[in-house]
Amino acid sequence: MQPSDCPSRCQAVKAGLMATVAALCMMTTSCTSVSPTKTASFGDDVRFLRRHTDVIVLSDSAGQSKVAVIPAYQGRVMTSSARGDGGTSYGWVNRELIASGKFQPHINVFGGEDRFWLGPEGGQFSIFFAKDVPFDLDHWFTPAPIDTEPFLTVEKTATSARFRRDMTLTNYSGTTLQLEANREIRLVDARSALAPLGIRLPADVASVAFESINTIRNTGAEAWRKETGLLSIWILGMFNAAPETTVVIPFVPGPESALGPIVNDTYFGKVPADRLVVGENVLFFKADANYRSKIGISPRRAKPWMGSYDAANGVLTLVEFTLPAGATDYVNSMWELQKEPYGGDAVNSYNDGPPKPGAPGLGRFYELESSSPALALNPGESATHRHRTFHLEGNPEVLDAVARKVLGVGLPEIKAALAR
Numbered sequence: 162m163q164p165s166d167c168p169s170r171c172q173a174v175k176a177g178l179m180a181t182v183a184a185l186c187m188m189t190t191s192c193t194s195v196s197p198t199k200t201a202s203f204g205d206d207v208r209f210l211r212r213h214t215d216v217i218v219l220s221d222s223a224g225q226s227k228v229a230v231i232p233a234y235q236g237r238v239m240t241s242s243a244r245g246d247g248g249t250s251y252g253w254v255n256r257e258l259i260a261s262g263k264f265q266p267h268i269n270v271f272g273g274e275d276r277f278w279l280g281p282e283g284g285q286f287s288i289f290f291a292k293d294v295p296f297d298l299d300h301w302f303t304p305a306p307i308d309t310e311p312f313l314t315v316e317k318t319a320t321s322a323r324f325r326r327d328m329t330l331t332n333y334s335g336t337t338l339q340l341e342a343n344r345e346i347r348l349v350d351a352r353s354a355l356a357p358l359g360i361r362l363p364a365d366v367a368s369v370a371f372e373s374i375n376t377i378r379n380t381g382a383e384a385w386r387k388e389t390g391l392l393s394i395w396i397l398g399m400f401n402a403a404p405e406t407t408v409v410i411p412f413v414p415g416p417e418s419a420l421g422p423i424v425n426d427t428y429f430g431k432v433p434a435d436r437l438v439v440g441e442n443v444l445f446f447k448a449d450a451n452y453r454s455k456i457g458i459s460p461r462r463a464k465p466w467m468g469s470y471d472a473a474n475g476v477l478t479l480v481e482f483t484l485p486a487g488a489t490d491y492v493n494s495m496w497e498l499q500k501e502p503y504g505g506d507a508v509n510s511y512n513d514g515p516p517k518p519g520a521p522g523l524g525r526f527y528e529l530e531s532s533s534p535a536l537a538l539n540p541g542e543s544a545t546h547r548h549r550t551f552h553l554e555g556n557p558e559v560l561d562a563v564a565r566k567v568l569g570v571g572l573p574e575i576k577a578a579l580a581r
Contacts, residue, residue, distance in 0.1 A: 200401050200474075203227055204246030206254050210239060213259050217314070217322050219348045219371070226369040228348055231273070233311040236324035236344045236373075238275035243367035243552050249474065251369075251552050253399040253526035268303040270523055274550060275373045277344055278307050278395040279330070280532060282494035284502050286390030287333040294333075296496040304330055312344065320348040327380070336389040339381035345374040351551050360563055366555035377536065378543035387503065391535040393492045394546040398480065399526045402450035405472040407579055408510045408527065411569045412462045414442045420461045425506060428455035436512075438578045443570050445578035446510050448527035453514035457506030460489050460534070467508060467529055468568050470560075470575045477560045479551040479567055482508075482531035490535045503535050 201209075207229050210216050216239075219228040225248075228241045240252030252274035259271060282289045283296060294300040312324035323345045330338045351368035352361075362368060375394045385391050412423055423439055426432040432454045436447040446456055448469055465484040470477050484507060491505040509530040513522045533546035553560055561572040 201250045201254070202246065203229070203240060203242030203248050203250040206240050206250040206252075207246070209256060210254070210259070213262065217317055219320050219322065219346065221320070221348060221350075225367065226348060226351075228346065228369065228371045230322055230346050231271075232314045232322075232324060234271050234273065235277045235307055235310075235326070236312040236314075236322070236346060237271070237273040237277070238346055238371060238373065238550075239271075239273045241274060241369045241371060241550075241552065243369040243554055248367070249476070249554075251400060251476070251478070253401050253524060255524055264309050267298070267301060269308055272399050272524070272526065274398045274400065275346070275371070275548060276397050276399070277342065277373070277375055278397060279304070279377075280393040280395045280494055281492035281502070281505070283496035284493050284499040285332075285334050286336070286492070286502055287494075288330045288338075288392070290333045292331070292333055292335045301496075304328075306330070306342075312342070315343075322346050330392075332390045334390055337381070338385065338390070338392060339379070340392070341378045341380050343376045343378070347372050347374070349549065351553070354549070354551070355563070355567075358566055360566055362553070362563075363556065363559060366553055366559050368551065368553050370549065370551040372547060372549035374545060374547050376543050376545040377538075379538040379540055382540055384539045385537055387490075387535070387537060391490075391492060391503070391537055393505075393535055394533040394544070395530065396482070396532070396546065396548040397528050397530045398548075398550060399528050400448075400469070400478065402448050402513065402525045402527045403471050403473055404449050404451075405576070406448040406469055406527070407472070407575050408446040408448045408467070408469045408512075408529065409443060409564070409568045409570060409575055410446070410456075410458060410467045410508060410510065411443045411464045412458055413464060421459055423458075423462060425457040425459070426454075428457070429453055432456065435579065440570075440578075443568060445575065446512065447579050448510075448512050450513045450522060450525040450527060451515075452512060453516055453522065455509060455511040458508040460484070460491055460507040463507040466567050467510070467531075468564070469527070469529065470564065470572060472572075472576045475554055475557060475560070477551075477553045477564060477572075478529075479553070479563075480529045480531065481549040481551075483533065483545070483547045484531075485534060488534040491532060492535050505532070507532055507534075
């Protein structure tokens with residue numbers, strides 16, 4: 162989104178998206194109250210999921226770092242644990258919707274720490290709206306290949322699984338896009354992955370890390386062009402919200418005249434000051450699932466890391482993602498005909514909450530999201546976007562040092578930022 166367009170464009174999308182969630186809450190059984198709930202263990206969540214679908218569990222040799230993947234949900238990472246079956250289940254799992262066994266017409270919010278989507282959602286090149294229909298809830302549908310249709314399991318080992326899916330999508334302008342999606346989920350050794358940053362994790366820090374390697378290939382006969390619509394790879398992680406959880410996003414400092422605004426905080430109305438604090442080179446965003454809000458960082462401001470800290474449970478979450486140097490064209494998902502269809506965000510975070518006073522939210526979750534640039538692919542060409550997630554528990558002094566190294570701020574600052 163370009164800053165000059167924000168007032169009118171944000172107001173347009175706000176009305177549409179607020180109506181979306183309100184209507185979804187009325188027409189599905191997936192909405193939950195906003196009262197705090199105890200997080201399930203990883204073993205509890207896996208046993209529940211296996212009653213309703215096939216589950217692939219990736220595990221290290223010690224059985225401590227574990228990841229649960231669902232082929233039927235597009236090879237989605239549903240949840241993970243740093244302490245085996247009895248450890249905390251980090252991903253948000255929408256048990257009510259899954260147990261219902263029924264698909265909803267517009268979107269199926271199953272949950273999960275790493276799910277595969279494609280953008281843009283809105284605009285003249287949207288793949289969520291059919292040609293020339295109004296940008297409203299009645300005409301908004303998540304494409305089945307990224308919502309209800311399973312991915313084919315190509316290969317699986319103790320620590321990885323590969324999936325693929327052929328898709329044909331038609332955008333709002335009537336352009337047909339044929340593609341093959343390939344997705345690999347890998348369990349990653351957190352200690353080895355963080356070592357190049359000068360981080361040494363001692364034995365008293367429990368960890369789990371995994372990555373999704375997401376590739377799409379143009380299998381059609383025509384090149385994908387900006388004039389007729391490009392796609393982006395969009396990865397969204399849904400995590401259990403808590404009253405003392407704070408999202409932390411570092412950004413590139415500098416003048417607005419050169420880099421644009423630091424943050425887009427008007428997706429659903431401007432985020433109140435007690436929920437979003439912007440520092441010199443890092444921002445803090447409340448992740449308690451009590452106030453529906455969303456923020457975005459442009460590619461000019463984004464860095465390839467973001468994270469969150471759950472102060473109550475002592476869990477530091479880190480996300481690393483592909484951020485190509487110099488890329489500035491990112492798809493725009495606003496629900497309107499757009500002036501800047503390639504002026505979107507590279508990084509987003511969402512906090513769920515009531516769409517209006519007294520109404521239930523979708524669930525007790527928040528999101529950390531990354532996107533690839535807009536992909537202009539010739540026939541046979543492909544592009545890849547990598548999204549890696551870490552969870553660390555244990556010695557707070559070690560977690561503080563990790564946060565300072567990766568996010569540019571320590572645990573005391575994170576805990577104090579939104580403590581008012």
